[in-house]
Amino acid sequence: MVERWGVYEIVLTGPSSGNPFTDVEVQAIFSYRNRDVTVDGFYDGGGRYKIRFSPDQEGSWRYRTVSPTTELNGHRGDFEVGPAGAGNHGPVRVFGRSLFRYADGSRHESYGTTCYHWTHTGDLDHEELTLASLAESPFNKVRMCILPTQDMRPDRLAFVGSTAETLDRTRFNLEFFSHLEDRIGDLGRLGVEADLILFHPYDKGHWGVDNMSPELDRFYLRYVVARLAAFRNVWWSISNEYDFNHAKTVADWDDLLLYLQRIDPYRRLASIHNGTRMYEYESIYDFDKPWTTHQSIQHWDAARAEDWRARYPRPVVIDEIGYEGDVDRRWGNLTGREMTRRFWHGMAAGGFVGHGECYVDNPNGHWISRGGRLIGDSPQRIAFLRSIIDEAPADWTDTADYRLIYFGERVPAEHFLELGDEDHLIDVIDTWQMTVEPVPGRHRGRCTVPLGRSDLALRVRRVRRRTDATNKVREVA
The missing domain is CATH 2.60.40.10 (Immunoglobulins)
Structure with missing residues (x-):
């Protein structure tokens, strides 16, 4: 059975x-x-x-x-x-306009991280360390690549062959795929979604996997879907930074996404991820197209999640918002505090945000490239955020009974609230110190909440009177 x-x-x-x-x-x-x-x-x-x-x-x-x-x-x-066993809630699906749910109806909010090639290292101890780090982290989704980059020389490739000259893109490396599916299974047992990046622009012609013919692209997709789609924790990302791949047009990506939808019997979550010249331009995909299930976005301004939610009836996942670290690239030297702020801005705006980490002095290498051990300051704060959202109503993005107001780097002395004629509970949340301080009493009408320091959020909950199974009236927030 x-x-x-x-x-x-x-x-x-x-x-x-x-x-x-x-x-x-x-x-x-x-x-x-x-x-x-x-x-x-x-x-x-x-x-x-x-x-x-x-x-x-x-x-x-x-x-x-x-x-x-x-x-x-x-x-x-x-x-x-x-029946499904313990911990098996089924695949994640879109719920309503902007949320996710497991197939059994359980809640799922996406707290992603990036480990592009953690299964390509050839170091099993290092991969086990990555899994142990994920088990201790708040992250429940990992973006990870199948195909290699220009500079990689992994022990195993998706295709047969060990050099660019000998790579046979009509034969698959069975050892590679067996290992990959083992790791997808490991993630599943941790309750972590495997967001598989099917194509990317980082080969630049070296291995010949970012400029394959349309026939080879489809041949590759069909094998991957046949082999991996049955794992309930698989998501598809047709490409990372699709617009940096000059061998394909938007029409080509449309065709591949449509083909992916046609051959996947389960219609797993599927999207496409844009590139951006940081602070210069963005080329976000048209997510009104029916072959995408959610918006996978690269952008530095998480507060725009509200606009993207309004634009398309798809959940917003800002999979790349910059990385905590200290590398000499604009995308890779956010402080832990800034990464935490971006998570809070995105979640308060009704979106989901992805994490990454790239510290030069991490002895295990850059987390975003090969996993290992997390050493940054943001993961524990993201775990705190996750605990706050776990306590929120299931429809926390679209209910008048619950509000999260985030101030980030701003330092207002106070904030005014208009609460109407019903009672509300108010909490001041210090998102960096990870504390929750209730504002004494119940509040209605116009009220003032003192603030006066950075990294604060307000949680506002309407008090409702409901009748329980014994016909007693109880108040809930």
Whole structure:
């Protein structure tokens, strides 16, 4: 028996001669009552073909395989799907205009971080350190790349070959993908989403993976989706800084996103991430297009999340807002205080913000590049922010009963509130010292809250009277 939103796997034996990646196709049609879901299979070496499926309903499922290859065609079977296990809330989906929820209805707010190539190091101890750091952190999403950059010489690549001259982009490195899916599984057990970056512009022609033909792009996407889409914690980012890739146009990215939507049987969350010349221009994608599920944005001004939410009916995730660190690049030398401020500005505006870290003196290297250990000042403050949001109503971005007002670097002596005729509770939150100080009493009408220092936020909660199951009237905020 497989659990709901788990992975059911079919293993078949077929041809191994020639190039099975290009020469052989196999699919399975999974059926539940009168509903069919078609899933691509993939070659896994040694004449083995696998088809992975993530069922979203409990009960009896059946399948049959379809392939032009005789050995792979016409296999049938059935299996039972039971309840989701502990910690399994299903995949994350969009909820309403600007929020996320797990498939079982549980809350999910995105607190992301960036570790582009943490699975490419070849150092298993280092990868375990990364996982341990994530387990202790507030982060529940990791942006990570599949393809290498120009300067990388990893032990394993997504394609067969170890040099630019020998790389065969029609054959996949099975050891690489086996290792990658193991790490995706590790993230899933930690409750961390794997935001897989499928393309990027950083190869600059060296490995030949950022300027492949449209046919090779689709060949690569189809294999990745067939192999990885069944993992419930997978998100897709079709490209990082798409506009820095001069081999592709916006129309090309549109086509790839549309193709990705068509071949993914689960319609996992999918987006595309813009580049920007810091403080000079931005080229944010048109997220009104139906093949994106959320807005993945690079920008330094988190307060603009409110504008982006109003512009498109998609959650706003500012995946790159600058990084805490001390490297000599404008994007990589934010103080921990400034990174914390940007998180608060973004969340108070109804968006979600991504973290990154790149300190020169980190003995484990730059976190954004290879993971390791977090040494910055912002993660514990982001954890504090997460605790504040966890206490908020599920619809905290769009309810009159709850407000977060963030002042950041500003130092007003006081702040005026218009609260109407109902009682409210007010808290002063020190976002840097991580303290919550209630303003005594209940408040209505026009009131004044003293402030007088930086990095403060106000939490304003309307007091409601509700009748519980015993018919007693209780007050809730």
